[in-house]
Amino acid sequence: MSTEHPLPTSAAPGLWRQLGDAIRGSEADYTKISLNRAILLLAVPMMLELVMESTFAVVDIYFVGKLGASAVATVGLTETILFMLYAIGIGLAMGVTAVVARRIGEQQPEAAAEAAVQAILVGVLASIPFALAGLFFARELLALMGADAWTLEHGYRYTQWMLGGNLVIVLLFIINAIFRGAGDAAIAMRVLFIANGINIVLNPMLIFGWGPLPELGVQGSAVATNIGRGVGVAVQLYSLFSGGRHIRVTFAQVRVKLDVLATIIKTSLGGIGQMVVAMTSWIFLMRILADIGSTAVAGATITIRVMMLTMMPAWGMSNAAATLVGQNLGAGQPERAEATVWKIGCYNMVFLLAVSLVYWLLNYEIMRLFSDDATVVAIGADWLRILSYSYFVYGWWMVSVQAFNGAGDTRTPTLINVVFFWLLQIPLSWWLAIRLEWAESGVFWGVFISETAVGLFTLWLFSKGSWKTVKV
Numbered sequence: 166m167s168t169e170h171p172l173p174t175s176a177a178p179g180l181w182r183q184l185g186d187a188i189r190g191s192e193a194d195y196t197k198i199s200l201n202r203a204i205l206l207l208a209v210p211m212m213l214e215l216v217m218e219s220t221f222a223v224v225d226i227y228f229v230g231k232l233g234a235s236a237v238a239t240v241g242l243t244e245t246i247l248f249m250l251y252a253i254g255i256g257l258a259m260g261v262t263a264v265v266a267r268r269i270g271e272q273q274p275e276a277a278a279e280a281a282v283q284a285i286l287v288g289v290l291a292s293i294p295f296a297l298a299g300l301f302f303a304r305e306l307l308a309l310m311g312a313d314a315w316t317l318e319h320g321y322r323y324t325q326w327m328l329g330g331n332l333v334i335v336l337l338f339i340i341n342a343i344f345r346g347a348g349d350a351a352i353a354m355r356v357l358f359i360a361n362g363i364n365i366v367l368n369p370m371l372i373f374g375w376g377p378l379p380e381l382g383v384q385g386s387a388v389a390t391n392i393g394r395g396v397g398v399a400v401q402l403y404s405l406f407s408g409g410r411h412i413r414v415t416f417a418q419v420r421v422k423l424d425v426l427a428t429i430i431k432t433s434l435g436g437i438g439q440m441v442v443a444m445t446s447w448i449f450l451m452r453i454l455a456d457i458g459s460t461a462v463a464g465a466t467i468t469i470r471v472m473m474l475t476m477m478p479a480w481g482m483s484n485a486a487a488t489l490v491g492q493n494l495g496a497g498q499p500e501r502a503e504a505t506v507w508k509i510g511c512y513n514m515v516f517l518l519a520v521s522l523v524y525w526l527l528n529y530e531i532m533r534l535f536s537d538d539a540t541v542v543a544i545g546a547d548w549l550r551i552l553s554y555s556y557f558v559y560g561w562w563m564v565s566v567q568a569f570n571g572a573g574d575t576r577t578p579t580l581i582n583v584v585f586f587w588l589l590q591i592p593l594s595w596w597l598a599i600r601l602e603w604a605e606s607g608v609f610w611g612v613f614i615s616e617t618a619v620g621l622f623t624l625w626l627f628s629k630g631s632w633k634t635v636k637v
Contacts, residue, residue, distance in 0.1 A: 188213070188351060192410045195348055195489060196270055196496035200505060207488055208509070210354035211345060212481030217354075219474040221361035221393075223535075225386055226470045228369045230535045234463040235313055236383045237536075238455075239320030241466030242310045243327050245451045247334070250295045252440035254335040256575075257288055258342030259440075259487075260433025263573040265346030266488050267637045269411060270495020274347075276425075278414045281343040281405065283426040287433075288339045292332040299328020310448075311455030319382065326387030333394040340401040345488055349409035356404070360397025364389050432637060435575025439566075439582045446586035450608050453598050461605040464544030467535045471545075472552065475520045476559070479513045483563040487571030491637075494572055499633040506568045506627065513560030524553035548609045555617045562620030565627040573637035581623055590615035 188210060195203040229236050261284035268277035298306065303324040307316055337360065341353035367389035374380025381388060405414050454461040486509045493502035524531075528549035532542040566578050594611030597603045603610070 188354070191348075191351075193348075196492050196498060196501070200501065200508065203489060204482075204485055204505065204509060204512075207345075207348065207350050207485035208482045210350040210481075211484045212478040214341070214350070214354040214357045215477035215481045215484075216474070217357045217361045219470070219477040221364045222470045223474045224365050225368055225390070226467055227535055228372050229383055229386055230467070232372070232383055233315075234459050234536075234538055234541055235315035236320065237463040237466050237541075238313065238459045239307075239316045239323055239383055240386070241451065241462050241469075242307055242312055242316065242455070243320075243324045244466070245310060245448050246306050246324065247295075247327060247331070248444035248447055249441065250292070250328075250331050250334065251338075252444040253291050253437055254288065254338035256435075256437025256440045257284055257291070257335075257429075257433045258338045259436030259570045259575055260284070260429055260431075261339060262342045262346035262484075262487055263432055263491050263571055263575070263637055264429060265343055265412070266348075266491025266571060267495040267573065269347050270492035274412055275418075277347060277412050279418055279422055279425050280429055281340075281412065281414055282418050282420075283422060283429045284339050284343065284433075285336065286421065287426070287429060288335040289332065292335045295331045296329050299325055299331065303328065311452060313459050320384075322384040323387045326384060326391060330387075330391040330395070333391060333398050336398045336401065337394055340398070340405060343405070343412065344401075344409060345484055346491065347409065347412035348488060348492070349411050350485070350488070352401075352404050352409050356397050356401050359400055360393045362393070363396055364393035367392060428637070432573050432575060435577075435579045436570060438579035439575060442579060442582035442586050446582075446590050449591045450594055450612070453595055453608055454605055457598070457604050460538065460540045461544055463536070463538070464532075464541045464605065465548065465608075467532065467541065468545040468548045468552075471531060471535075471549065475523075476517075476563075479517055479560055479563055482509050482513055482516075483567040485509065486564050487567040490568050490571035490632075491573070494633065494635075502568075502572070502633070503630070506564055510561050510564040510624075513564055514557045517556040517560040521553040521556040524549045524556070528553075544605050547606055551606075551609045551613050555613055555620075558617050558620040561624045562616070565620075565624045568627055569623075569632050572632040572635045574632045574635040577626065577632070578623065581619060581626070585615050585619035585622070589618065 191206050193206060195207065226237065226240065229240055261280060264280045265277045268280060303321045304317055307321055307324055341356060344350065344353040368386055369375060370378050371381050371385030371389050451462065454465050486506050489505040490502040528546040529542060531549060532545040536542055569578050590611055593615060594608045597607030597611050598605065601607060
């Protein structure tokens, strides 16, 4: 594995060359090059990767929105069910990123590859129960979530496809996390471009039956998603075994190694826990919105997609922080790890302040791009306005949480989430929405209060520095 050492200022690569290196991929040792260059090389492909993912989500809901509020609600309720799967997939991704990054920082690429294999095996096993539940109990799950009659009669096949094919979702999360932890963020970016590019092309074709393809309605969106993500997983596996710039898996390593498996599971449990807490909190919120009506669910679903699109660059920078924290701790440079977080946090805050201004000024105009229903538009616009008041805090929260996760301390954010999501967000949102009869606005203000509080608290706890001594 080659390394790059800090260049004298006069010899530093120009911006365009550095951007090109970031997109192509670099063999740089991120623990030795300048901090700004390391952030650029990792953050740019991670930002582009997540922007592409959220772009697909927005395009998807744009076309599904043409089918009506119940179709949008079908997508929203199915995603709510999938949140438990996302919790496992993202939690495993957090764990494997921390372990792989630490092994790369310690100059042990073979150990990093062994960790990658064990994480994939865990992901495959975790996907099986969700696939069985989706294939055989899709209607029952939707009914439990408060779905309307249209969804139970016509939309359940969307749920069958999304849950039945969940393995591709889990593997996309985990394998891209492997690449990011190793520093091969450009590969993860290219995979998402391929997978979601296929999704975007196939979505309208299968939803509306363009050309020779059948008109499948909302089910067509799920079919397109499975095809696109399935191709993406195939590309991931090819890249992982053929070798990236920092990690390569050999077929001899494809076997169960209980000690490595135990490390992955131990490190991932906290990540899974924090995501389970966050996702189940959202399930309860969607259940409250479902009681208010399908338009409330539809408005919230569209807003979440818009929010994902605008937050993904910030999450990309935060993911870069996780990788740099893990690698620098592995290299015995905790102060450099901390400096990374403060620097990226400032970048995130500035970016999200600009997004907040757009939300505040153009909330109705944004919602009208996705729905012609005046009630849906008004509900979504209300949430965008409320979000605009606290987005800059989210920027710091993302980075500080990822610093804990990148260090391998996934337990601390889990405990924080229990307090602020389960003990504050859920009861507060219910009380405002139902008891005070604020309807959907009560849920939105409950989210605003709880997530602003958790952001400030997590940043304060990060500043204490206990994460620097975590062993992985």
